[in-house]
Amino acid sequence: MNPIDYADASDEVRAVYDDMKATRGVSDVNNFWKYMANEPRMLAHLWTSLKDMMGPGALDPLTKELIYVAVSITNNCDYCMASHGASARAKGASDEMMNELIAIVGLANMTNRLANAYKVPVDDAFR
Amino acid sequence: MNPIDYADASDEVRAVYDDMKATRGVSDVNNFWKYMANEPRMLAHLWTSLKDMMGPGALDPLTKELIYVAVSITNNCDYCMASHGASARAKGASDEMMNELIAIVGLANMTNRLANAYKVPVDDAFR
Amino acid sequence: MNPIDYADASDEVRAVYDDMKATRGVSDVNNFWKYMANEPRMLAHLWTSLKDMMGPGALDPLTKELIYVAVSITNNCDYCMASHGASARAKGASDEMMNELIAIVGLANMTNRLANAYKVPVDDAFR
Amino acid sequence: MNPIDYADASDEVRAVYDDMKATRGVSDVNNFWKYMANEPRMLAHLWTSLKDMMGPGALDPLTKELIYVAVSITNNCDYCMASHGASARAKGASDEMMNELIAIVGLANMTNRLANAYKVPVDDAFR
Amino acid sequence: MNPIDYADASDEVRAVYDDMKATRGVSDVNNFWKYMANEPRMLAHLWTSLKDMMGPGALDPLTKELIYVAVSITNNCDYCMASHGASARAKGASDEMMNELIAIVGLANMTNRLANAYKVPVDDAFR
Amino acid sequence: MNPIDYADASDEVRAVYDDMKATRGVSDVNNFWKYMANEPRMLAHLWTSLKDMMGPGALDPLTKELIYVAVSITNNCDYCMASHGASARAKGASDEMMNELIAIVGLANMTNRLANAYKVPVDDAFR
Numbered sequence: 001m002n003p004i005d006y007a008d009a010s011d012e013v014r015a016v017y018d019d020m021k022a023t024r025g026v027s028d029v030n031n032f033w034k035y036m037a038n039e040p041r042m043l044a045h046l047w048t049s050l051k052d053m054m055g056p057g058a059l060d061p062l063t064k065e066l067i068y069v070a071v072s073i074t075n076n077c078d079y080c081m082a083s084h085g086a087s088a089r090a091k092g093a094s095d096e097m098m099n100e101l102i103a104i105v106g107l108a109n110m111t112n113r114l115a116n117a118y119k120v121p122v123d124d125a126f127r
Numbered sequence: 128m129n130p131i132d133y134a135d136a137s138d139e140v141r142a143v144y145d146d147m148k149a150t151r152g153v154s155d156v157n158n159f160w161k162y163m164a165n166e167p168r169m170l171a172h173l174w175t176s177l178k179d180m181m182g183p184g185a186l187d188p189l190t191k192e193l194i195y196v197a198v199s200i201t202n203n204c205d206y207c208m209a210s211h212g213a214s215a216r217a218k219g220a221s222d223e224m225m226n227e228l229i230a231i232v233g234l235a236n237m238t239n240r241l242a243n244a245y246k247v248p249v250d251d252a253f254r
Numbered sequence: 255m256n257p258i259d260y261a262d263a264s265d266e267v268r269a270v271y272d273d274m275k276a277t278r279g280v281s282d283v284n285n286f287w288k289y290m291a292n293e294p295r296m297l298a299h300l301w302t303s304l305k306d307m308m309g310p311g312a313l314d315p316l317t318k319e320l321i322y323v324a325v326s327i328t329n330n331c332d333y334c335m336a337s338h339g340a341s342a343r344a345k346g347a348s349d350e351m352m353n354e355l356i357a358i359v360g361l362a363n364m365t366n367r368l369a370n371a372y373k374v375p376v377d378d379a380f381r
Numbered sequence: 382m383n384p385i386d387y388a389d390a391s392d393e394v395r396a397v398y399d400d401m402k403a404t405r406g407v408s409d410v411n412n413f414w415k416y417m418a419n420e421p422r423m424l425a426h427l428w429t430s431l432k433d434m435m436g437p438g439a440l441d442p443l444t445k446e447l448i449y450v451a452v453s454i455t456n457n458c459d460y461c462m463a464s465h466g467a468s469a470r471a472k473g474a475s476d477e478m479m480n481e482l483i484a485i486v487g488l489a490n491m492t493n494r495l496a497n498a499y500k501v502p503v504d505d506a507f508r
Numbered sequence: 509m510n511p512i513d514y515a516d517a518s519d520e521v522r523a524v525y526d527d528m529k530a531t532r533g534v535s536d537v538n539n540f541w542k543y544m545a546n547e548p549r550m551l552a553h554l555w556t557s558l559k560d561m562m563g564p565g566a567l568d569p570l571t572k573e574l575i576y577v578a579v580s581i582t583n584n585c586d587y588c589m590a591s592h593g594a595s596a597r598a599k600g601a602s603d604e605m606m607n608e609l610i611a612i613v614g615l616a617n618m619t620n621r622l623a624n625a626y627k628v629p630v631d632d633a634f635r
Numbered sequence: 636m637n638p639i640d641y642a643d644a645s646d647e648v649r650a651v652y653d654d655m656k657a658t659r660g661v662s663d664v665n666n667f668w669k670y671m672a673n674e675p676r677m678l679a680h681l682w683t684s685l686k687d688m689m690g691p692g693a694l695d696p697l698t699k700e701l702i703y704v705a706v707s708i709t710n711n712c713d714y715c716m717a718s719h720g721a722s723a724r725a726k727g728a729s730d731e732m733m734n735e736l737i738a739i740v741g742l743a744n745m746t747n748r749l750a751n752a753y754k755v756p757v758d759d760a761f762r
Binding site: 609 | 677688693709713720736738739757760
């Protein structure tokens with residue numbers, strides 16, 4: 001599949017691109033969206049979901065980006081580590097924060113397997 | 128493997144349990160550590176790492192617990208979701224925060240696959 | 255490990271290559287098999303299994319290729335996405351079908367984590 | 382988190398439940414949605430996406446359910462295997478089809494690792 | 509799907525069961541095979557592969573079982589941890605060996621993510 | 636993040652590098668550690684754990700490396716496959732052993748999904 005630039009996009013896709021550009025104050029959308037435009041229905045659904053969930057809410061936007069990076073490291077998605085890592089940086093994440101994040105993701109991936117291997121029963125206090 | 132209670136533990140294991148109880152101000156260690164005590168070397172290493180990395184640092188302790196939960200959901204570790212979910216709650220996470228966290232973990236797991244499936248090249252701006 | 259070409263293959267490996275070429279009507283086997291030939295026992299077992307399971311059966315061959323691609327996206331196997339994506343195309347998959355497939359794989363990866371995070375009990379109607 | 386029944390739901394959630402019941406011709410929504418209702422924004426987004434993508438399109442609805450099951454087996458999501466397995470059955474999947482599906486998911490999970498372990502380069506013919 | 513006992517099995521399935529019982533010197537096959545018998549083709553292929561690969565070879569049978577358990581922990585397969593854990597025990601694995609195995613599986617799952625997160629380039633010495 | 640060479644390292648990091656070089660009898664540490672040095676606490680913890688667990692113990696060092704490779708293949712970590720593959724070779728692994736290892740990792744990833752898909756109950760004999 002090829003990326004779809006604004007000039008070649010349908011009206012349906014352009015409407016999403018326009019909203020992204022206005023919402024984020026950017027002059028073009030990033031590569032992810034240009035590939036997603038091959039499936040215009042999911043492009044629209046996904047943009048609506050991300051716009052709604054990644055902005056301010058119960059969690060602050062930086063914490064949300066860190067969570068995104070943590071999952072992307074666990075799943076080994078290069079693009080997602082790069083894009084959400086950049087977003088985390090733009091929202092204030094320092095080198096020290098990113099290094100702690102990576103360490104914790106590593107530890108969690110380790111203890112997830114240790115807990116499963118030993119079949120540790122959940123403590124009553126956690127229920 | 129069976130869990131190892133304080134009464135049955137070696138001096139080496141007891142020293143770790145004692146430090147946990149003093150550090151966390153609890154009267155007993157949780158099940159995870161009682162199973163880990165079957166491998167006393169890893170028990171000691173892991174406790175040292177977690178004590179060092181999960182406390183205050185560049186990231187606040189609550190954010191660290193949320194990251195831990197995000198990874199544990201992605202890997203489907205029931206024990207870890209329960210234990211770190213409880214820790215997140217104890218450090219101030221509300222229902223609204225946990226629900227947003229779960230939603231973002233879901234979205235990240237989706238977009239991780241979408242980015243890989245379309246083999247989206249990393250934007251120059253993210254490098 | 256290096257790929258093993260027909261000219262350098264043992265009789266045991268050549269017999270598998272010959273059967274592949276006859277079955278598929280191709281003049282050479284693809285790279286996957288040339289690497290698998292480093293373990294001739296698995297080469298033979300795997301070819302027998304795939305020849306048996308990926309042809310016509312209860313499911314049609316195109317559906318089987320789509321299932322293969324869905325798993326390969328989930329596991330992020332570049333080679334497998336490329337090879338089974340090409341097979342799906344050869345068996346009739348259109349751009350529209352591949353885009354829907356990718357979207358559904360994304361959604362499934364999301365809802366898999368949402369269901370696990372909320373520990374949703376299985377409805378009686380599904381048992 | 383607890384499931385949210387219709388009687389206890391907000392107007393926002395009820396609107397989604399009503400649309401589900403009308404669309405699917407059922408008298409109640411299944412457990413997944415009652416838990417998702419804890420995050421009403423994602424409940425609405427996800428329902429919109431699934432309603433749009435899982436119905437008739439380039440792929441037929443049964444093929445879509447089979448893809449969903451394949452991903453859910455790979456990720457080991459019990460709820461999703463049960464719910465989409467039931468949907469696949471309702472749309473015509475026989476025992477023979479489900480058994481073939483499971484076999485192919487197994488084979489794909491195997492060859493995904495074999496291809497990665499040998500670092501097989503993508504054949505020119507697949508590009 | 510239900511398990512298929514010897515008494516209810518087809519001749520094709522019985523032939524596999526008979527070979528298993530003779531090869532392993534047991535009076536009945538374990539549950540895994542009784543479920544796999546729902547897909548007699550894969551039952552036969554899988555048994556042939558496992559019989560061929562899990563016995564003596566370049567690696568000793570105990571090492572092979574330990575590898576099997578390591579993968580099963582990583583993927584969180586309860587049945588496989590139990591069955592191959594039991595096989596490892598039967599072939600001589602001690603508690604100390606199993607505890608070391610679990611520790612190493614945990615460490616590998618951690619460093620896999622650390623290496624990916626930092627995008628560490630492969631040293632020339634490893635090529 | 637950039638790798639940190641000895642010349643640019645803090646005393647804390649240099650102490651770890653010095654211990655690695657002395658322990659392994661090498662003139663420089665490999666790339667993994669130079670990136671880990673961005674988080675000096677985890678560098679120290681991880682080195683301590685690996686030095687302790689990967690040397691002689693209940694399992695021999697070669698078996699430990701094979702387990703490491705098996706997990707790394709399952710998780711698709713290129714760096715880890717290369718580095719621990721090289722360590723396994725240095726400790727005596729032959730081509731035949733590596734090929735058997737890869738085959739078994741493939742089979743385990745397959746049967747993990749088959750067992751989960753059929754929800755096979757654990758045999759009493761395995762408990």
